[in-house]
Amino acid sequence: MNERLKVAIVGSGNIGTDLMYKVLRSPKLELCMMAGIVPDSEGLKRAVTLGIPITDKGIGPVLEQDGIRLVFDTTGAKPHMLHAPLLREYGKIAIDLTPAAVGPYVVPAVNIEEYLDHPNINLVTCGGQATIPIVAAISRVVPVVYAEIVATIASKSAGPGTRQNIDEFTKTTARGIEVVGKASKGKAIIILNPAEPPIMMRNTIYCEVEYPVAEGVVHSSVEEMIKVVHTYVPGYRLRVPPLVQDRLITTMIEVEGAGDYLPKYSGNLDIMTAAAVGVAERLVNHIIGS
Amino acid sequence: MLPGSIRVVDTTLRDGMHSVAHQFTPQQMATIAAAMDVAGVDTLEVSHGDGLGGSSLQYGRAAASDEAYLEAVASVLRQSKLAVLLLPGIGTKEDLDMAANLGAKVARIATHVTEADISEQHMGLAKKRGMEVIGFLMMAHMAPIEIMTQNARLMESYGADCVYIVDSAGYMLPPEVRERVEALKAAVQCKVGFHAHNNLGLAIGNTLTAIEAGVHIVDGSLRSMGAGGGNASTETLIAVLERLGIDSGVDLYKIMDAAKLVDPFKTQPKEGPDATLMLGYAGVYSSFLLHTTRAAERFNVDPRDILVELGRRRIVGGQEDMIIDVAYELMQKKQKALSGKVMSPKV
Numbered sequence: 001m002n003e004r005l006k007v008a009i010v011g012s013g014n015i016g017t018d019l020m021y022k023v024l025r026s027p028k029l030e031l032c033m034m035a036g037i038v039p040d041s042e043g044l045k046r047a048v049t050l051g052i053p054i055t056d057k058g059i060g061p062v063l064e065q066d067g068i069r070l071v072f073d074t075t076g077a078k079p080h081m082l083h084a085p086l087l088r089e090y091g092k093i094a095i096d097l098t099p100a101a102v103g104p105y106v107v108p109a110v111n112i113e114e115y116l117d118h119p120n121i122n123l124v125t126c127g128g129q130a131t132i133p134i135v136a137a138i139s140r141v142v143p144v145v146y147a148e149i150v151a152t153i154a155s156k157s158a159g160p161g162t163r164q165n166i167d168e169f170t171k172t173t174a175r176g177i178e179v180v181g182k183a184s185k186g187k188a189i190i191i192l193n194p195a196e197p198p199i200m201m202r203n204t205i206y207c208e209v210e211y212p213v214a215e216g217v218v219h220s221s222v223e224e225m226i227k228v229v230h231t232y233v234p235g236y237r238l239r240v241p242p243l244v245q246d247r248l249i250t251t252m253i254e255v256e257g258a259g260d261y262l263p264k265y266s267g268n269l270d271i272m273t274a275a276a277v278g279v280a281e282r283l284v285n286h287i288i289g290s
Numbered sequence: 291m292l293p294g295s296i297r298v299v300d301t302t303l304r305d306g307m308h309s310v311a312h313q314f315t316p317q318q319m320a321t322i323a324a325a326m327d328v329a330g331v332d333t334l335e336v337s338h339g340d341g342l343g344g345s346s347l348q349y350g351r352a353a354a355s356d357e358a359y360l361e362a363v364a365s366v367l368r369q370s371k372l373a374v375l376l377l378p379g380i381g382t383k384e385d386l387d388m389a390a391n392l393g394a395k396v397a398r399i400a401t402h403v404t405e406a407d408i409s410e411q412h413m414g415l416a417k418k419r420g421m422e423v424i425g426f427l428m429m430a431h432m433a434p435i436e437i438m439t440q441n442a443r444l445m446e447s448y449g450a451d452c453v454y455i456v457d458s459a460g461y462m463l464p465p466e467v468r469e470r471v472e473a474l475k476a477a478v479q480c481k482v483g484f485h486a487h488n489n490l491g492l493a494i495g496n497t498l499t500a501i502e503a504g505v506h507i508v509d510g511s512l513r514s515m516g517a518g519g520g521n522a523s524t525e526t527l528i529a530v531l532e533r534l535g536i537d538s539g540v541d542l543y544k545i546m547d548a549a550k551l552v553d554p555f556k557t558q559p560k561e562g563p564d565a566t567l568m569l570g571y572a573g574v575y576s577s578f579l580l581h582t583t584r585a586a587e588r589f590n591v592d593p594r595d596i597l598v599e600l601g602r603r604r605i606v607g608g609q610e611d612m613i614i615d616v617a618y619e620l621m622q623k624k625q626k627a628l629s630g631k632v633m634s635p636k637v
Contacts, residue, residue, distance in 0.1 A: 146347075148346055148347045148348060150609075150611050152609055152611075155405060163405075163407050163410075164408075164410060164411060166379050166408045166411070167382040167383055167384075169379075170379065170380075170382060171382065187346060189346065189348055189379060189380050189608070190379040191606065191608045192379070192402065192405045192408065193402075193609065194402065194404040194606070195603070195604040195606075202612075204611035204614070206348070239615065240618050243618075245588075248347070
């Protein structure tokens with residue numbers, strides 16, 4: 001089947017622009033519009049160069065185009081609260097990269113199959129995308145009583161949105177660890193490191209499990225999960241394999257970005273745009289078939 | 291020029307928590323706090339060593355909840371002000387609200403020296419709750435002075451009543467302290483403070499230098515309990531201030547009596563003073579000490595190698611997980627060097 005799913009991106013900032021390159025590379029998606037509100041934004045300028053229809057009037061023109069079936073929203077939590085009901089009204093699926101969390105949390109490697117029919121999918125946070133797969137990989141072999149993650153990102157790849165709402169990151173990620181990762185209790189910590197050259201995104205995942213479990217069992221579950229994440233985030237790597245110490249399992253992950261628009265050290269941003277495309281591609285057959 | 295008086299904040303019940311792996315009980319905190327209140331200490335900081343919400347696998351779990359500690363201490367204070375520490379990214383606005391509800395009057399909001407802009411919301415909330423706001427620029431030695439002062443100005447713009455230079459690694463030497471304090475004073479209108487660590491044995495000396503250079507607030511802790519080599523010893527500081535004729539409002543004998551209360555808890559790090567020295571020498575966050583000792587044992591590597599590598603990687607405060615990363619890597623290297631002889635971490 002050669003039919004591609006017609007999609008649009010709302011928000012022409014860093015995330016929207018990086019996402020644009022990933023969508024263009026996808027054999028399953030056709031980018032029909034790039035929408036922003038800042039006429040001379042870098043994202044819109046680049047879209048014009050690439051021959052993609054643009055608008056600087058925000059989401060309105062996207063809604064008017066019947067052919068567009070799916071919309072990536074990269075704006076912000078507040079705008080998405082306004083966009084979500086509109087997209088629903090116009091029958092367009094929303095993939096929400098903001099912290100608005102109107103729809104269910106989705107981590108493609110873990111729970112996308114449960115939400116193939118959902119009109120609005122939220123991608124938790126970058127820390128959630130990076131760490132929840134590991135929590136889920138462990139919780140499917142042994143109950144996880146408590147999971148705590150520490151995400152360290154380069155200062156340069158934390159934008160003003162993250163910085164001004166840093167609590168949103170910790171709270172949303174903690175909830176995602178519980179809801180999607182299936183830990184009874186979750187906690188998240190974020191640290192910004194200004195080192196030069198900028199560091200790759202680093203994530204440490206601590207899982208306290210109900211009873212001791214063989215290291216081999218944990219290793220194979222985690223390795224299997226990493227293979228799945230790899231299909232949509234090529235720069236997702238195990239840095240320290242699960243270290244089992246009685247009931248505590250410590251795992252470390254590094255995320256290198258694809259370097260599409262954002263620099264490679266921005267693995268935290270790359271994993272969001274990569275997850276967005278991962279979700280959209282999984283939805284393609286489902287939507288086009290229906 | 292020496293001032294006539296100075297405000298002293300005691301952080302035994304916050305930074306000192308690192309010395310006891312965050313295991314003070316609320317009752318123990320209340321007893322120590324009551325003695326310091328009687329001695330006349332202006333402000334007492336109470337929190338997990340890594341601030342509100344710091345109880346975690348990353349930093350170590352506290353013996354009790356933030357609420358339990360604050361309630362216990364608030365109930366015994368008659369004159370001292372209750373302060374809390376919060377690191378955005380670890381603690382949240384909810385934690386700060388809770389602390390305000392329990393009577394905390396001072397909010398110390400800490401960020402890495404280059405990341406002040408993550409503190410805006412928390413400072414805003416603290417101001418709204420009528421708290422005094424103190425901005426904490428941690429690991430101040432790591433940033434060029436202009437960057438440090440830019441970040442101080444940001445904190446001031448968010449409503450900070452005072453901005454601190456925090457020598458988290460105990461790395462600074464007196465001339466550096468003077469230079470930074472003078473630059474900070476020139477950059478902001480608000481008050482300025484200094485928080486020392488004793489890793490190179492300079493906590494009292496650096497604190498005095500900061501006072502000479504014009505800071506308004508300084509930190510101490512009983513028996514210098516605190517991360518790494520600890521802080522400036524409050525009781526020693528009070529004695530020194532008395533000799534200099536600087537009024538701190540603290541009674542020397544009474545603060546010495548209070549210090550006796552922490553003697554049962556004050557243990558020499560079992561790796562000895564060398565690892566503490568290495569923190570200051572390598573410029574590494576003081577609270578890494580305990581975690582480094584544990585990792586060195588677990589992975590059978592030299593703790594000094596871990597600290598030097600952490601310094602080389604320019605690891606910042608809060609990145610305790612990187613200790614495991616470095617120790618694991620050092621173990622792997624050692625393993626390779628021993629050509630195939632299999633070693634695994636001790637459990």
